[in-house]
Amino acid sequence: MNKKWTEKCTCENFQQNEDCEHIGNKVLEEVGMQVEDSMGSYHIANTHIEEVGLGVGDKDCPDCKVGVGCSKHYIKDGDRHDRYKEEFLPRVEINQVICGDCREVMKDIPDNCIDMVLTSPPYDNLRDYNGYTFNFEGIAKELYRVVKDGGVVVWVVGDATIKGSETGTSFKQALYFKEIGFNLHDTMIWEKDGCIYPETNRYYPIFEYMFILSKGKPKTCNQINDRKNKNFGQKIDRERKSRLADGSFIPTSSFGSNKKTKEFGVRYNIWKFGMGGMKGTKDKIAYKHPATFPEKLAEDHILSWSNEGDIVLDPMAGSGTTLKMAKKNNRNYIGIEISQEYIDIIKKRLL
Numbered sequence: 001m002n003k004k005w006t007e008k009c010t011c012e013n014f015q016q017n018e019d020c021e022h023i024g025n026k027v028l029e030e031v032g033m034q035v036e037d038s039m040g041s042y043h044i045a046n047t048h049i050e051e052v053g054l055g056v057g058d059k060d061c062p063d064c065k066v067g068v069g070c071s072k073h074y075i076k077d078g079d080r081h082d083r084y085k086e087e088f089l090p091r092v093e094i095n096q097v098i099c100g101d102c103r104e105v106m107k108d109i110p111d112n113c114i115d116m117v118l119t120s121p122p123y124d125n126l127r128d129y130n131g132y133t134f135n136f137e138g139i140a141k142e143l144y145r146v147v148k149d150g151g152v153v154v155w156v157v158g159d160a161t162i163k164g165s166e167t168g169t170s171f172k173q174a175l176y177f178k179e180i181g182f183n184l185h186d187t188m189i190w191e192k193d194g195c196i197y198p199e200t201n202r203y204y205p206i207f208e209y210m211f212i213l214s215k216g217k218p219k220t221c222n223q224i225n226d227r228k229n230k231n232f233g234q235k236i237d238r239e240r241k242s243r244l245a246d247g248s249f250i251p252t253s254s255f256g257s258n259k260k261t262k263e264f265g266v267r268y269n270i271w272k273f274g275m276g277g278m279k280g281t282k283d284k285i286a287y288k289h290p291a292t293f294p295e296k297l298a299e300d301h302i303l304s305w306s307n308e309g310d311i312v313l314d315p316m317a318g319s320g321t322t323l324k325m326a327k328k329n330n331r332n333y334i335g336i337e338i339s340q341e342y343i344d345i346i347k348k349r350l351l
Contacts, residue, residue: 094311097323097335097350099343102315103135105336106142114146114334115220115310118301118322120156120293123169136173139315144180146313150219152305153182156190156293158208170209177213186212190297191272193279210271210301222304224267231261273297285345292318298325306331320346 092098092108122134143153157173159166178184188210195204236259241249273279273294298321306312308330314322317335319342326333327350337343 094332097346099340101338102336103138103142106146109146111145112148114313115151116306117153117313119314119316121316123157147215149216151215152218153213154301155211174211182213185214189270191270193274220305220307225264227265227267229261229265232263234261285348295321298322302326302329320349324349
């Protein structure tokens with residue numbers, strides 16, 4: 001018997017215009033074989049059924065890269081492949097941008113399936129994002145749920161100064177992330193090359209925080225080695241020491257005279273990127289968004305905390321910089337943005 005998809009689900013709920021659990025509202029035209037019986041509710045709507053096995057779809061198998069229906073990994077001893085639920089999303093497609101409230105959209109993403117998050121949320125009403133606001137605590141909890149063990153969230157944020165005092169919102173958010181289970185793996189700094197409104201009674205503010213939040217120990221850390229060593233080529237002949245609690249030192253390692261200083265060392269955790277004036281991106285359309293961050297900032301974090309083929313999420317995608325850099329560097333991406341105006345910007349930048 002040929003197996004094929006019908007365009008509409010034939011279950012009783014669907015016929016009565018009620019919610020139907022069958023993904024994509026499609027079933028197999030075979031007596032007694034419903035979607036939930038044959039493949040489970042995690043099958044993606046745009047995959048298809050093959051004559052042998054239960055369907056090589058158009059999504060890659062996370063192990064063999066052949067397809068979700070490969071006989072080796074998807075159907076094994078009659079059981080659904082365990083990683084299928086973890087790696088592929090039932091209602092949120094990868095490599096797409098979705099218009100909606102990210103807290104609600106993320107509810108359609110399974111637990112523990114996102115490798116990395118890179119985003120910059122609206123903060124302290126410093127910018128008008130078409131009048132939209134966001135529920136920080138609700139978003140933070142959803143991020144913790146969807147990020148894999150070992151996954152990383154890069155949270156780029158700053159503070160407003162109101163009535164002579166910085167709000168401290170960034171610190172409050174970092175501490176809340178810790179409360180719900182994240183590690184504050186690193187507090188990095190984005191140093192800008194200038195400020196718009198110089199202060200007259202304080203030093204000029206030219207930085208934002210980049211909190212690196214990890215769910216357990218980060219599974220990926222590809223350190224960037226581009227810091228020029230001033231002692232490049234010189235022989236290393238010294239002893240390294242560590243200071244104890246009482247102030248004394250103990251030797252930890254020593255170097256023989258046969259070793260030389262490398263030309264480049266690991267970058268420090270203060271990153272300097274220009275902003276505005278076409279320095280962050282050459283995409284003129286991106287500047288229709290009120291608060292972009294530099295493409296190079298996004299790219300360097302993506303290269304640092306993810307690998308090719310990983311899924312990178314930006315739940316507040318803005319002008320789409322994270323998504324553009326994920327695509328450029330062979331990562332899968334999911335973008336969520338509540339404003340249709342900004343969605344239109346993103347789609348043009350992803351072409």
